[in-house]
Amino acid sequence: MANALYDATGVRFRSPPFSPARVRASLQARRDRGKRRWWWAGALAVTGLLATLWPWRASLAPVSRPATNLYSAETIERGRLVAEAGDCAVCHTAEEGLTNVGGRPFETPFGTLYSTNLTPDPDTGIGNWSYAAFERAMREGISRDGRHLYPAFPYTDFAKLSNADMQALYAYLMAQPAVAAPAPDNDLRFPFNVRSMMAGWNTLFHRDRTFQPDPARSPQWNRGAYLFEGAGHCGACHTPRNLFGAEKTGQARLAGALVDGWEAPALTADSRAPVAWTEESLFQYLRTGRSDFHGVAGGPMAPVVAGLAELPESDVRAIAHYVATQMDAPASATEAQQRQARERLAASAEPVGQEAGQRVFDGACASCHADGAAASFTGARQSLALNTNLHSERPDNVIQSILGGVHVEGVAGGGEMPAFSHSLSNRQVSDLVHYLRARFAPGETPWKDVGRTVAEIRREHNQQP
Ligand code: HEC
Ligand code: HEC
Ligand code: HEC
Incomplete structure (x- = not known):
């Protein structure tokens, strides 16, 4: 066994036990020394290996659903907010x-x-789950019957929840109506359909630890960090993942990632936002779904904002404060923002050689996205020159918005934009996207492979031209 581990990891273990903590500590030590050579090749081998060493996780006995009057209304309300976050x-x-x-x-x-x-139905939901079983699933990623869960379920973040929040969440879920409905069977390829592989994955990539406040930081920063890293699982979308589907760390943390065909932009100092974010504009964006200097929270970010809308304002301010520190953003800088915005608007001019795209824009978009025109009820409130997506390395979010429209229901002040998947051909969409880039982000290099991305996104959404 020691030799097998050595082959896999390059770390020499002279004696048993080959406990997860020891393997992890040694791998960590190697990484800290900067010897990354073995890491990726080794990790896959260790994942498989540890899975076979692992003790089978016990099934926790079913219980009958707790009486709903067991919990106070305050506890259930607290749990509702955790579920929204x-x-x-x-x-x-x-x-x-x-x-x-x-x-x-x-x-x-x-x-x-x-x-x-997730309803309290005893047969198909979590109705017969004890609190212990629920907590184990949320913190360790293990279902009541002992099966390992996949990290598409962000237990890696939910593990950070405080005990009080976790209990309230359980109370809230148990107080909801039970609906009997089995989930469809998964369709995962071998070896990923072997759930016990996740034991090794957890050893390498998961820390089951509640949130530890940083005493050197303010209570507001710590509250924001708790919500962001824990219930909010913001990094699950905004941090790129490695070959094993685990969030990358270090420089790559919050560096932006693709999720559900959308790009969740960087939330670091590397943000591509044409007008720099401030704590105040982050708060406005997270609270209302749009910001004066940036635009709208669309795609998979829209339901996040709808959830945050349920939280007290102080919680959303705390998240904005924490994000601002990740971005090195100032608290508020309205004058600087206004200057940057003016510069961006002045730079956007009709590009040459983009007549095909310009015709589509004038016909389909300009009525709402006219520059300089006063914002109308149906019109967009921000020029596209201020939108991060036009300045990104990838055209994905712009294409998604055009094909699928912008829907931010449940968010006060959010505008509506119709979907154009039925009225524009792939060719028209790619001409348009090239035009938008040239006009609204004139300093950036033109996007490549736009036509292919349009076709792919349309295929994923089953949207016919
Ligand atoms: C990003 C999507 C996502 C979010 C957000 C999410 N879940 Fe899940 N959850 C999943 C998926 C997918 C599974 C199934 C995982 C599997 O089969 O391995 C799952 C499984 C679970 C399970 C295990 C159920 C079982 O029968 O084994 C529990 C418990 C659970 N989620 C609770 C929650 C709670 C509570 C929240 C909110 C605080 C939440 N989830 C938020 C995607 C999510
Ligand atoms: C389900 C995936 C997902 C989750 C979870 C998520 N985001 Fe996002 N986020 C996105 C996507 C996609 C966008 C781009 C939306 C658009 O431009 O319409 C985005 C955009 C943003 C932006 C604007 C960035 C810019 O430069 O335009 C901020 C700020 C942000 N998210 C913060 C957060 C915070 C804080 C959380 C946690 C409370 C969070 N996000 C959770 C997917 C997600
Ligand atoms: C009926 C009005 C309307 C029309 C027509 C329209 N839009 Fe929009 N668009 C909006 C609104 C409202 C928003 C939300 C942002 C805001 O309020 O500033 C938006 C947002 C966007 C965004 C940003 C999406 C995001 O998630 O960041 C893009 C890109 C965009 N529109 C492109 C286009 C293009 C290209 C066309 C033409 C094919 C078009 N729009 C036509 C109203 C419209």
Whole structure:
């Protein structure tokens, strides 16, 4: 066994036990020395190896559903807010399905996975789960029956929840109506369909630790960090993942990532926002779904904002404060922002050689996205020259917005933009996207492969021209 571990990791273990903590500590030590050579090749081998060493996780006995009057109204309300911050219903509700009944598909590089029924139905949901079973699932990623869960379920972040929040969340879920509905079977490729592999994955990539406040920081910073890193699982979308689907660390943390065909932009000093973010504009964006100097929270960010809208204002301010420190952004800098915005608007001019795209824009978009025109009720409030997506390295979010439209229901002040998937051909969309880039982000290099990305996104959404 020691030799096998050595072959896999390059770390020499002279004696048993080959405990997870020891393997992890040694791998960590190697990484700290900067010898990354073995790391990726080794990790896969260790993952498989540890899985076979692991003790089978016990099934926790079923219980009968706790009486709903066991918990106070305050506890249930507290749990509701944790569930809103954690977007449970966003992932556990299928399109047009009942809330929290599960069945929403998740496309992963390893196949399709479905969310589970989170209602207190005893047979198909979590109705017969004790608190201990619920807590183990949320902190360790292990289902009541002992099966390992996949990290598409962000238990890696939910592990940071405080005990009080975790208990309140359980109380809230148990107090909801029970709906009987089995989740569809997953369609994952071998070896990823072997759930016990996740034991090794957890050893390498998961820390089951509640949030530890940083005493050197303010209470507001710590509250923001707790919500961001824990229930809010913001990094689950905004941090790129490694070959094993684990969030990258170090420089790559919050550096921006693709999720559900959208780009979740960088939340670091590397942000591509044309007008620098400030704590105040982050608060406005997270609280209302749009910001004067940036635009709208669309795509998968829209339900996040709808969840945050339920939280007290002080919580959203705390998150904005924490994000601002990740971005090195000032508290507020309205004058500097106004100057930057003016410069950006002045720079956007009709580009040459983009007549085909310009014709599409004039016909389909200019009525709402006219520059300089006063914002109308239906019109967009911000020029596209201020939108991060036009300045990104990738055209994905711009294409998504054009094909699918912009829908930010449930967010006060959010505008509506119709979908153009039926009225524009792939060719028209790519001409338009090249034009938008040249006009609104004239300093950036033109995007490559726009036509292919348009076709791919249309295929994923099953949107016919
Ligand atoms: C990003 C999407 C996502 C979010 C957000 C999410 N879940 Fe899940 N959850 C999943 C998926 C997918 C699974 C199924 C995982 C599997 O089968 O391995 C799951 C599984 C679970 C399970 C295990 C159920 C079982 O039968 O084994 C529990 C418990 C759970 N989620 C609770 C929650 C709670 C509570 C929240 C909100 C605080 C939440 N989830 C938020 C995607 C999500
Ligand atoms: C389900 C994935 C997902 C989660 C979870 C998520 N985001 Fe986002 N986020 C996105 C996407 C996608 C965008 C781009 C939206 C657009 O431009 O319409 C975005 C945009 C943003 C932006 C604007 C960035 C810019 O430069 O335009 C901020 C700020 C942000 N998110 C903060 C957060 C915070 C804080 C959280 C946690 C409370 C969070 N996000 C959770 C996917 C997500
Ligand atoms: C009926 C009015 C309307 C039309 C027509 C329209 N838009 Fe929009 N668009 C909006 C609104 C409202 C928003 C939300 C942002 C805001 O309020 O500033 C928006 C946002 C956007 C965004 C930013 C999306 C995001 O998530 O960051 C892009 C890109 C965009 N529009 C492109 C276009 C293009 C290209 C066309 C033409 C094919 C078009 N729009 C046509 C109203 C419209």
